[in-house]
Amino acid sequence: MSMRVSSLLLALAISAPSGALAASAADAEEAARLRATMGQVFEALSQLLPMSLDDERFASPAARPRIEAWLSTLAAASSDVERHTGARDPGFGQISRSLSRDVAEIRQRFALGRMVEAQFYVSQLTENCVACHSRLPKARDFPLAEKLTADPAVATLEPRARARLYVATRQFDPALSLWESRFADPSLAPAELDLDGELLSYLVVCIRVQRDFERARGTLAKLAARPDMPRYLASDVRAWIAQLGEIAGSGKAEPTLASARAQLERGRTLSEFPADRAALVYDLSASSDLHRLVARHSSSRAELAEAYYLLGAIEARLEQGSWVSETEQHLESSIRTDPGGPFAEKAYVVLEQYTVLAFGGASGATVPPDVERRLGELRQLVDASQPGRARP
Numbered sequence: 001m002s003m004r005v006s007s008l009l010l011a012l013a014i015s016a017p018s019g020a021l022a023a024s025a026a027d028a029e030e031a032a033r034l035r036a037t038m039g040q041v042f043e044a045l046s047q048l049l050p051m052s053l054d055d056e057r058f059a060s061p062a063a064r065p066r067i068e069a070w071l072s073t074l075a076a077a078s079s080d081v082e083r084h085t086g087a088r089d090p091g092f093g094q095i096s097r098s099l100s101r102d103v104a105e106i107r108q109r110f111a112l113g114r115m116v117e118a119q120f121y122v123s124q125l126t127e128n129c130v131a132c133h134s135r136l137p138k139a140r141d142f143p144l145a146e147k148l149t150a151d152p153a154v155a156t157l158e159p160r161a162r163a164r165l166y167v168a169t170r171q172f173d174p175a176l177s178l179w180e181s182r183f184a185d186p187s188l189a190p191a192e193l194d195l196d197g198e199l200l201s202y203l204v205v206c207i208r209v210q211r212d213f214e215r216a217r218g219t220l221a222k223l224a225a226r227p228d229m230p231r232y233l234a235s236d237v238r239a240w241i242a243q244l245g246e247i248a249g250s251g252k253a254e255p256t257l258a259s260a261r262a263q264l265e266r267g268r269t270l271s272e273f274p275a276d277r278a279a280l281v282y283d284l285s286a287s288s289d290l291h292r293l294v295a296r297h298s299s300s301r302a303e304l305a306e307a308y309y310l311l312g313a314i315e316a317r318l319e320q321g322s323w324v325s326e327t328e329q330h331l332e333s334s335i336r337t338d339p340g341g342p343f344a345e346k347a348y349v350v351l352e353q354y355t356v357l358a359f360g361g362a363s364g365a366t367v368p369p370d371v372e373r374r375l376g377e378l379r380q381l382v383d384a385s386q387p388g389r390a391r392p
Contacts, residue, residue, distance in 0.1 A: 340385035
């Protein structure tokens with residue numbers, strides 16, 4: 001709930017290029033309104049999130065009116081953003097729809113007195129902010145973010161959660177520094193840091209967002225020198241260091257679809273099995289190019305649809321039990337961007353398989369009705385745009 005609102009509004013008001021939001025006077029007015037909403041919402045979050053970390057404070061009858069007011073603010077903001085962003089950008093439209101559902105869920109739990117569940121969702125939904133903010137570098141500082149992370153309650157978060165909150169609030173250098181200190185801690189095994197996802201999160205921010213290839217290369221070299229490195233991880237790290245050396249000179253290069261395709265093709269030559277991570281750096285560098293291309297909104301519909309499709313394929317390789325599935329967001333964006341294009345059917349097939357596998361398995365669980373309706377809507381969109389591929 002909480003960070004999902006901030007993720008969307010921050011992404012719209014800070015991350016997006018000015019041309020994407022201010023192409024006309026009407027767009028400029030809308031951008032100003034969203035920035036104002038962002039300020040109000042984040043002010044509420046700077047109070048709500050720290051309070052949710054304290055069981056006694058969160059459940060206090062005295063705090064109930066304030067919490068309900070903050071949740072109402074978030075609900076109104078999510079509805080407003082959903083109305084105005086879905087048509088502008090399919091990816092943000094999905095986030096805003098999901099935001100509205102989650103805010104409603106948390107308000108219901110809070111109203112029923114199920115405080116632990118409400119607190120849990122508040123903490124987990126910072127992942128939505130991370131999903132948005134681990135794509136593009138920040139355009140400017142955001143003082144309210146510093147206010148939030150400086151709160152004493154937030155300072156008590158364990159380091160992994162604190163690093164994720166730094167990313168959620170676009171404070172990338174503190175996040176990288178915190179991770180680097182953990183990588184150098186001899187009491188933390190490299191395999192543990194890898195399995196917990198901290199190494200991947202570090203590389204996502206350092207390579208995809210900051211494009212600081214030399215910093216990433218130096219950190220990996222120090223990690224590789226540790227005597228407790230497991231052989232599997234040492235092999236991966238050596239491959240990543242080599243790739244970083246290869247692309248070191250492209251940090252400030254203008255992104256192109258061709259460069260992203262080329263990096264992904266080089267990665268395919270290295271990968272020998274589905275879970276092979278040998279090409280991770282190529283994936284992250286290519287996704288950095290693709291995110292910057294998508295943010296510019298200057299490519300043709302066909303190119304944007306391909307960019308979204310490639311991003312979906314990359315995220316499917318990167319996801320490690322993520323709370324938020326960027327794979328689904330990108331594949332749906334590919335379909336909606338160009339339903340009559342060559343990537344729509346491919347994107348739908350991958351999305352359908354991904355969804356069925358996500359909800360199926362040994363439990364025999366079926367796809368929830370709302371998700372099935374979403375798939376049906378996308379299927380009809382593709383079939384209507386490509387009559388020759390229509391299916392029953």
